Amino acid sequence: MxxxxxxxxxxxxxxxxxxxxxxxxxxxxxxxxxxxxxxxxxxxxxxxxxxxxxxxxxxxxxxxxxxxxxxxxxxxxxxAGITLKDIADVFEVRAALEGMAAGLAAERITDEELDQLERSLVQIRESQSGDNINAVVEGDTAFHDIIYQASRNQQLVQIITHLREQIQRFRMTSLSQPGRSKFALDEHKKIVEAISDRDVELARVLAREHIENAEQSLLNAVRKEEQSND
CATH class of the missing domain: 1.10.10.10 (Winged helix-like DNA-binding domain superfamily/Winged helix DNA-binding domain)
Known part of the structure; x- marks a missing residue:
C-alpha cells in the first residue's frame, strides 16, 4: 500500500x-x-x-x-529541484572534505571509534536485508559522522555540518538507486580497513572515490527523472 x-x-x-x-x-x-x-x-x-x-x-x-x-x-x-550544477558543486566540495577527513581519521582515530565504524557496517547491512531505506540512510550518515569526529578537526566538522541538509537530500536519492546501497557498503568496508591499517593515503583515495561514485549514482537518477518527464 x-x-x-x-x-x-x-x-x-x-x-x-x-x-x-x-x-x-x-x-x-x-x-x-x-x-x-x-x-x-x-x-x-x-x-x-x-x-x-x-x-x-x-x-x-x-x-x-x-x-x-x-x-x-x-x-x-x-x-526546490535538484539541478546537475547543484550536485556538481556540493560533491566537489564533499569529495575533498571526505578525503581529508578519512586521511586524518587514519592518523587519529581511537580504538573505540574503530569499533563504532565496524558496528555501523553491521547496522547498514541489517537495514539492507530488511529493505529499510530510512535505516540505511541513518546508518550511512552515522558512518560518515564517526569519521568526521575521528578527524579531530573541528573546522572540517563545521563545514560538513553546514552542507548537511543538502548532503542528506542527495544521500537519500543516491542510496535509493538499485544496487547503490550494496556497493556503498563495500566501499565503506574498504575505507574502514584503510583507516584501521593507518594507511592515510589509501583512506583518502578510497573516501574520495566513494563520494565520486555516489555522485555518479545521483546524476544517473536525475537524468533518468528528466528523461521520464520529457
Missing part, C-alpha cells in the same frame, strides 16, 4: 510544534513524497498534518533557508 505524503503530527514534549512540522515536511521531501517542483499549499499541508497554518508557514520559511524550498513571487512556495 502506498504511503501517505504526510501523517498527522504526534506531539513530542521535547520539541516545539513548528519543529515537528518542519521535520515532517523535510522528510517528505527527502523521501520524494513531496516532489521537486510541487507547490506547497499551506492549507492542504496543515489539514494533512492536523495543525494550523502558522507552524506550516514557519516550517516552509526554514525549509527555504535550508535550500529545500524556493519562493516564487506572487505564486508561492515550491519544492
Amino acid at each position: 502506498e504511503q501517505p505524503r504526510l501523517v498527522p503530527i504526534m506531539l513530542d514534549n521535547y520539541k516545539p510544534l513548528r519543529e515537528l512540522v518542519f521535520e515532517s515536511l523535510r522528510e517528505a521531501i527527502l523521501l520524494g513524497r513531496l516532489k521537486p517542483g510541487e507547490r506547497l499549499m499551506e492549507v492542504q499541508l496543515a489539514e494533512e498534518m492536523g495543525v494550523s497554518r502558522t507552524p506550516v508557514r514557519e516550517a516552509i520559511r526554514k525549509l527555504e533557508l535550508d535550500g529545500f524550498v524556493i519562493m516564487v513571487p506572487r505564486k508561492g512556495a515550491y519544492v
Whole structure:
C-alpha cells in the first residue's frame, strides 16, 4: 500500500510544534513524497498534518533557508529541484572534505571509534536485508559522522555540518538507486580497513572515490527523472 505524503503530527514534549512540522515536511521531501517542483499549499499541508497554518508557514520559511524550498513571487512556495550544477558543486566540495577527513581519521582515530565504524557496517547491512531505506540512510550518515569526529578537526566538522541538509537530500536519492546501497557498503568496508591499517593515503583515495561514485549514482537518477518527464 502506498504511503501517505504526510501523517498527522504526534506531539513530542521535547520539541516545539513548528519543529515537528518542519521535520515532517523535510522528510517528505527527502523521501520524494513531496516532489521537486510541487507547490506547497499551506492549507492542504496543515489539514494533512492536523495543525494550523502558522507552524506550516514557519516550517516552509526554514525549509527555504535550508535550500529545500524556493519562493516564487506572487505564486508561492515550491519544492526546490535538484539541478546537475547543484550536485556538481556540493560533491566537489564533499569529495575533498571526505578525503581529508578519512586521511586524518587514519592518523587519529581511537580504538573505540574503530569499533563504532565496524558496528555501523553491521547496522547498514541489517537495514539492507530488511529493505529499510530510512535505516540505511541513518546508518550511512552515522558512518560518515564517526569519521568526521575521528578527524579531530573541528573546522572540517563545521563545514560538513553546514552542507548537511543538502548532503542528506542527495544521500537519500543516491542510496535509493538499485544496487547503490550494496556497493556503498563495500566501499565503506574498504575505507574502514584503510583507516584501521593507518594507511592515510589509501583512506583518502578510497573516501574520495566513494563520494565520486555516489555522485555518479545521483546524476544517473536525475537524468533518468528528466528523461521520464520529457
